[in-house]
Amino acid sequence: MRRFQGLLGPCALVLLAAVLGDVVSRASGVYFITALVNVSIVVALYVFIGSSGVLSFGHISFVALGVWTAGVLSVPAAEKPAIMPNLAGFLRHTTVGNVPSLVLAAVAGGVLAAVVGAPLMRLSGLAAGIATFAVLEITHNVLRYYEKIGPGLNTFSSVPETTGVWQAAIGALLAITAAFFYARSRFGRMLRATSEDPAAATAAGISIYRQRLFAFALSGMIAGFAGGLYVHLLPLNTESLYLDLTFITLAMLVVGGSTSLWGAVVGALAVSALDSFLAEAENGVRIFGGTLDLPAGTRVIVVGALMAVVLIRRPGGLTNGAEFNLRWVRR
């Protein structure tokens, strides 16, 4: 039991969110499902950023590719010409079910991350940060205009909405489990060593490049999978998979604490909860007897300010980078 306590906390939190999302009304349920999908994306970020200490602004490109893969393959063949008239070859006729589309989304994300990472993981520090940004720009640009592989500027409508609260929760649990066992594995520990002390790690025979590349590909896979979940939840387009999503998911990771799985999950759920509450408040919400009606756009201000304050006051995040510990509960 104690060996798996780091897994227990995040999973319990996800299940709690899922149960809550299941009992509330359908309208608010969407917030819970989005929060659970966010958990998967943020866990993907954590696998790379948290273990390697290298910043990546490019992970939303893997999410986007997952969205494109699962989306294109899930739209019923009869409706494809309406949304995606210029699709190439087999994409025009092929339609797969829910689970295969998610698996393929994960594969696509993983393959893109491996291909992109092979050269990029030689870089470090600022050059790596800017290069991953370049990856995001390139993916965004290509998906936006290359209509042979997707809807281009159009929105992915007609994708079956299979991501209910339980699919999102199972997805998040899978992502968490993968991240947990990776972090405990030989590879995960070696990568963590390279981020704590690169010189000592190299001296001990660890290839920083290989470890980073493996983590990058794994996190790309989780990100692609999360993208698949996402497109089965909402109709998306390139604009919803760009800077705003990059910002909010990084904010979640940083607010929670980027070096622990517990931090990633807490951050994703806490910021999602705040964001959903503010989204409701922008439409007017009754609270404590009064009506709270915030102007549109308050969400990003509050989340941005929160992120800045957490970074300045508590650079380790809400959890201070600690993993979940059963002793907190027993006490």
Next chain:
Amino acid sequence: MTLAAVLTVDWQTIADAFALGGVYALMAVGIGLVFGVLRLVNFAYGQLVMAGAFALALGSQWNWPTWLSIVLCFAVVLALSVLLDRLVFRPLRTHPPAVMLVATFAVAFLLQSIALLWFGPLGKIATSLAPLNQPWTIGGVDIRKISIVAVTVTVVCLVLLQLLLTRTSVGLHMRAASMDFRTARLLGVRADRVIGGAVLVSGALAAVVAIILTVQNPLVTPDFALHDTIVVLAGVVLGGLSRPIPATLGGFSIGFATGFLGGALPTAQSQYLPALVFAAVILVLLVRPNGLFARAGTAERL
């Protein structure tokens, strides 16, 4: 299909490319200067430009004379720079670089959404500077007056900056601080003055950029200069962040390349322009991770 057949190059394209390169070079100096003393990559630089542009738009909405709008623009940008320095950069000074980068990313989004809340997504139009956008025709090439202004201002600013850095004591202190902050402090360089100076100069450059960009594109929206900042950041890293001249050259190169390819490529290809430019950035970084124009052996501190 050879490259020459795809590209349609004329003097017009080259003139426009020079103008864009000039503006990006100015932004590169502003970002590089703050990086030099604070080791901080300021993602929010574009939002300083955006704030200045909104000041200009408000000025023209209130029918202020042009010079007064420009004064307002400088005042707003400088005040905001100092505010950011006090509230965000200073407390972050001892944090790891990755934390600082994410924090300025957050500030950028914060400022952008404040503008969104204040001015709405459609933005405002700054009309008072429009005369500068008229072209002069020289030998069949339409050169917009602002392009000449942009290139001239860039050169003047760079010369002034170089003089400031090499001929004044504040400049000497700034260079000392950017080489080794702790040792510089031990030797009696007053840190806050140096940082304050760098932040102010960088803010002034942002105001100049705001004026030039607003003339070129009078519609000011909350995401004004956001995309330019990303491109310039890539350019700055491409050139080499550690010293001002390589950073500026990097900014100029990426601006020139963007302007040149944007004008020379046919529409079907030019929609992939960002992908091409950023692919080139990645390629260069792979060959020279410390920057294209960096001196050999300058180790990265990040």
